[in-house]
Amino acid sequence: MHANQYFTSVTRLNSAITVARLDAKVQATRDHGRGCLISRGAWIKVYDLGDNVIRGDADPWEWTGKAAQLRELAALLQCPRVGRIAIDGGFNWAANPRDFAYGAYKPCASDWEVVFGEREPLQVAPLPGQDASVGGDALDVRARVLAQFKDTLRQAQEELDSLPHGRLAYVVTCESMPLKFDISDQGVSDPTSVRPWNATRFSRPDATLVAANTSNGNGKVGEVHTLKGAIESQIDTLRKLIAIVTAG
Numbered sequence: 099m100h101a102n103q104y105f106t107s108v109t110r111l112n113s114a115i116t117v118a119r120l121d122a123k124v125q126a127t128r129d130h131g132r133g134c135l136i137s138r139g140a141w142i143k144v145y146d147l148g149d150n151v152i153r154g155d156a157d158p159w160e161w162t163g164k165a166a167q168l169r170e171l172a173a174l175l176q177c178p179r180v181g182r183i184a185i186d187g188g189f190n191w192a193a194n195p196r197d198f199a200y201g202a203y204k205p206c207a208s209d210w211e212v213v214f215g216e217r218e219p220l221q222v223a224p225l226p227g228q229d230a231s232v233g234g235d236a237l238d239v240r241a242r243v244l245a246q247f248k249d250t251l252r253q254a255q256e257e258l259d260s261l262p263h264g265r266l267a268y269v270v271t272c273e274s275m276p277l278k279f280d281i282s283d284q285g286v287s288d289p290t291s292v293r294p295w296n297a298t299r300f301s302r303p304d305a306t307l308v309a310a311n312t313s314n315g316n317g318k319v320g321e322v323h324t325l326k327g328a329i330e331s332q333i334d335t336l337r338k339l340i341a342i343v344t345a346g
Contacts, residue, residue, distance in 0.1 A: 101175045103215040108165040111214065113342050115140060115161070115185060117243050118210040126189045126208035134275070134291050135189045135207070136198060144174065147181035147217065161185045175215045182216035194288050195272060199313065244340065250293075251336040257295040258329045267325040268305035269297040273318045276328050279308070294328035 105111040119137070126135055140161040144153035153159060161167065171183055191207035192198050270277050270289070276297035277289040286298075286308050300308060302322065309320030323331075 101180075101215060101217050103172055103175055105168070105214055106172075108163065108168045109342075109345060111168060111185075111212070112163050113345060114212045115163075115210075116339065116342055118212050119187065120243050120246075122188055122208040122210035126191050130191045130204060130207055132290060133191055133193045134195050134198070135191055136203075138188045138190060138206075140185055140187045142171070143184050143186060144180060145182040145184070146179055149181060152179070171214050180217070183214040184211050185214060186211040194290055195277075195313065196289070199317075244344065247336055247340045251333060251340065254293075254295070254329055254333045254336065258326065258333065261326055261329075266302075267299040268302050268322055269294060269299060269325050269328050270305055270309045270312055270320045271297075271323055271328060272312060272320050274331070276323075277312065277320070294325060294332055297325070297328065299325060 105114065119140075123135060127133075140163075142154050142159040142161050143151055144159075146152045174180060175183055186209065188209035189207050190198070190203050190205050192203035197203050270279075272289070272291075275291040276294040278292045278296055279286045279290075279298045280288040281298065289312055305322045309322050312320035
């Protein structure tokens with residue numbers, strides 16, 4: 099049986115993974131509402147001809163996004179007993195970062211998978227980022243994600259341009275995720291990840307105090323950033339993602 103390798107470029111494969119992750123992130127938010135998401139990473143799974151996992155289950159194999167690893171997968175795909183190689187992952191969801199620490203979160207809130215290659219491919223729904231020759235709506239998925247990125251970039255630029263000059267506001271982030279808090283007479287609580295311009299704005303002393311008492315499910319402590327810097331960071335990230343998806 100002939101082995102069909104769908105990705106010969108690591109850039110194209112990484113782009114497909116980015117698109118698949120974004121779709122899974124949107125799905126998790128759609129299914130469970132606003133809250134916090136933690137990625138479960140990207141893992142390689144090797145299946146036999148009966149679609150049973152023969153590597154990457156009991157012995158987790160992380161995808162590093164490097165060209166050398168793509169070449170390793172290409173060589174492995176030629177093994178007669180290998181039926182399929184895929185890279186998968188997903189997201190866990192919680193209402194706020196504190197719930198991750200307490201174990202009160204939704205595991206496997208959404209999943210994603212990108213098939214690297216397979217033998218005698220089954221007639222299944224196409225995957226984000228696959229070549230058009232493989233079939234399906236990959237181009238439609240990419241166009242939708244690209245439009246979403248560009249719209250968010252436009253909004254971020256407008257928010258940056260509208261910031262008052264000479265006045266610095268500070269926000270708290272956790273693993274680069276800006277946070278919005280509920281503020282009451284009892285204090286600050288229930289952090290939720292939001293866009294930078296929707297994050298709660300503090301003075302620097304207050305932001306420093308709140309950050310020191312904020313952590314997420316990974317045990318990462320909050321950090322203080324200027325609102326301007328947080329928006330600029332998101333603009334930079336969006337531009338890089340747009341370039342990746344466009345190049346895909």
